[in-house]
Amino acid sequence: MSGSLFAVARALAFVLLALVLCGAIFELAGYSSLSMFQNIAEGAFASPEALLNSLGWALPLFVIAAGVVVSFRCGYFNVGAQGQFYIGAIGSAFAVEWLNGAPAFIVIPAAILAGMAAGLLWAAWPGLLRIRSGTDEVITTLMANFIAGLVLIYVTSGPLKDPSGTGQVTASRPIAALYRISDSGGVSPAIIGLVVVSGVLIWVLVNRTAFGVLSSLAGRNPVMVGWQGGRLARLGLAGFLVSGAFAGLAGAIELLGPQGRLVSGFLPAEGFTAILIALVAGLSVTGVAVVSLFFGGLAAASLYLPVIAGLPAAAIDIINAAIALFITARAWPRGLGLRRVRRAP
Amino acid sequence: MQRAEAAEYALECQGVTVSFGAVMALREVSVGFPPGRIHAVVGQNGAGKTTFARVAAGLVRPAAGTLRIAGREVTTGAVNAARGAGVELVHQSFALPPSFTVAEAMEFGSTRHGRAPFTRAGLEARWRGHLDSLGVTARLRERVRDLPVESQQAVEIARALVTDARVLILDEPTAVLAPAGIATLFRRLAGLRASGVTVILILHKIREVLEIADTVTVLRGGRLIEGTVAARDIDAQHLAAAIIGSAPPEAATLSEDDRAALVGAGAGHAAGATIAAPAVLALADVSTRPDPEGPALDNVSLAVRAGEIVGVAGVEGNGQRTLVRACAGLADVQQGTITLAGRAATQAAPLARRAAGLRIIPFERNSEGLSLSSTLWENWAVRPLLLAGRLLALIDPARLRAQCDASLRHWDVRFTTTEQTAGSLSGGNAQKVILAREIDASAKVVIAAQPTRGLDVGATAFVWRALREARGRGCGVLLISSDLDELFDISDRIVVMLSGRIAGEFAPPYSLDAIGRAMTGVAR
């Protein structure tokens, strides 16, 4: 147990180190880092409303991150959560469009399933390329993110375009209030229910099934599992599909919940943040639940900063990036240029 | 400053102590090697021989102690200092980038001034003379990974001599060679000695020590037991005692033959009982496609009967890996049939073969056998979980951990909790975890590939006993080893592999000469 305590301490220490680096960058850019952090904290956690808002951001992040945990535990760098999230939202939007007029108890489940299926399919092709041809999944999933972003622009400016929309950012027609599962705050019993069920499912999958043990072994040492006769392709593809489906689910939740419509380029950092959450949590599902709240707060602050405090929202991206830079570090920064060299007399 | 010519020792260390974490690899070792001779450093696995070689070559920085080369103290833990003073090391598992050509392999470690940038032809011209002078026949354009193991070693030695090395250390150079290759190597080393090079050979076979070395140094448990004793003043029995010391409890079951085999001092052999039991593993005319990990099998026929141990001898890289992979279902069998426990298994999936009772102790303990960063219970549970077949089946980790705990205790694994990682175990204990997983009640065929490599005497004895017990329970055992003493000691039959074929089959009493010739293809 002291091992995991040490791990938590190390993760916290590196997050702190990342914040120090961010502070230096803020100061260099001419902002007061103190007021920056203060405003971020205010935007994220300082009031009950802020906390509720942060929770609203944390819920979909948790769903994506929990899915990412499955894929990463299988040993695959599926960094395509952003694209799977977008495609999930798009799939969900099409389902709502086609079923428009049907009762909500049909449309909402259908839209959620459509979102999951779409996200799953968008994860399936990099997964298949990886296990069939050994195509590097980091590149394919990154490219899939860019392509999904363009598909989103295409859909919002073409098939699902809101004709009344003006301005640079294209968007789809708003979803009827009947089919929404939350207001723009993003916290409602329906969403919380969905998130809790997803969390429990993934926790069981990871910690209480043969798949959980075998995929983790295969992720750490595929060679050994291959010698034991395990079907690595099946394990790995399953990891891709599960993470894609849950990213798609988060897309559906965003669409039917807080967003209420497709907007081109919405939440551009969602996937990357979710990957960070998974890493900071050490690929543990319970850890993800806690860490999501922190990053949900940061995400909430990214809206608060420019509107209330007049500070650039990019500050949040920088904080996330700096944490990503350090979070996988496995050594203390000892011996940095201080290595003793024993010389002959 | 002393002058090099006046130095009493070519290489000398004083009070060298090295620890890796809690393990003391060397304790206050002080020894000096006189110049112009061939010195043997012997000891069991884990005695600190390789660490010693690496300290001398500057790859490992000792916690304490000094190193003198030709009488001058050099900075420890600095390869360039050691190389600058003329010490070069040839590693046991060779250390040349596999994609390099022979010429590139010479160039990358050279400190000689040369024209940069070079052309391919220029590079080859630069090194042709060097290779010729050493009698190395490998072509300069050939890639290191394509070379047979003997040439690879010759190229390694040539690489080590690109600087004007005065002290050449070779770490277990004979482990990968056939008897004929060993003879060639020893001739080459004698030639170097004649030209004034000091050769330090890390060995663990007494027979070879007595054949080539001028002096013998014995390490045991990181301590110096004997320092540069003249080889003619020491006999095999005395040397064996020095190497093994007071035997660990696991070794108590060892017979005289076993003891001799452990130190490479005898040609002990099992009593050759003819076994008429049915074959549990049979390969008939099996040929494979070239496997990414080794040469293809070419018409291999082989049967392992219940209750016998069949040894597979051969220079590494002659298809032993492909043989095991073909049995495991990991290689692409083009023709022929594989029968497992009486049923056709040629096309069976790897997992189906496991279900039929096939168990494998793979070549590489740390990559193929265990997932070092996973917990012990996960490593142990992998086959039961795979055989259960349903990925989404719910499991009870607490029960698995308890079962694992009982099994590991039964196999005498020294561990604290099943939650610790496999990487935290010593080599011998890690191998016992694999034994605990593989040799279970439903095992019918056990393939053991290099099961004792890198293990100390106690762990080796344990593995031998486990294999003999498996045989006693009616398992068929296929033992692949590059240690002929081991094969001679515990095999009921020996087959020799050469270039993916079976080059001969031998029954006890084994003849080192005949098997050695089969390994190099002279017998055919």
Added chain:
Amino acid sequence: MNDLIALILGSGTPLVYAAMAGVLAQRAGIWHLGLEGLMIAGACAAVLVTSAAGSLLAGLGVAIAVCVLGSALLWVVIEKLKANPIIAGLGLTGLGLGGTDLAVQAVFDSEATVRSEIGLPRLGAAFGPYAHLSVLVLAMPVVVFALWVLLRRTRFGLQLAACGEHPFAARSVGVSPPRMRLVALLLGGVLCALAGAELALGSLQLFSVGMTAGRGFMAFAAVIFGAGHPVGAAFAALFFSVVEALGIKAQLLLGNALPPDLLLALPYAATVAGVWLSGRLRGGGQSSGAFAELRDY
């Protein structure tokens, strides 16, 4: 035809420079996913400083300094703190994208685009239809060739390759893999700065937030496609920009018959196809990420 080639060279040159940085890192044993971040940092620094100081040299100097510093940071994180190179590289990319966004907002309040009066020197009228291309386009083949010589025809190149392929072999001849990786990353930083400068000051003379749009990742893909060989990677990078140019051409020719946003996705799809093809050709299996250690808390 000439204008198509000019288009390809113009958009391909930054990609090639970044790919060369990727090749250096790759041969030293680091999968460099920070190219995107370094490239945009270089572009931003080049434009901001050039327009503020009125000196191209100052702009280039600062761009190089910034990218070299960023590379050094990546090296410290990977080699000294033993972080996972893939995630750390992505972090550096995020830092570059966010940092340039912040810098533009800090200097120009809320503008997302900064123009520069001064650009890189042009080839000039003597080059006919290629007159508007920058001198860095002309220098590109020279740089690729020089890198090929350095990597394949010098002892340094062999030692660097040994660090990537068999670090222990490098150590046993007294070559320190971490130190060689530092050299490779720093050199790569310079190349990334040039890539960014060419992107922003080449033909456009402007910097806009997020303008790299995944080009750094494409450069990384070109390294894989080109099997870590400088010439191969350069051709792979040019191939991606051929596809991009064809997409732009198609858009001009067909008008809105095809959705323009989907044509924009062509280079990304080509990148996937290229990496897939290289996996097929070489029997696959090679991946940038084996990361058991991620969970080893």
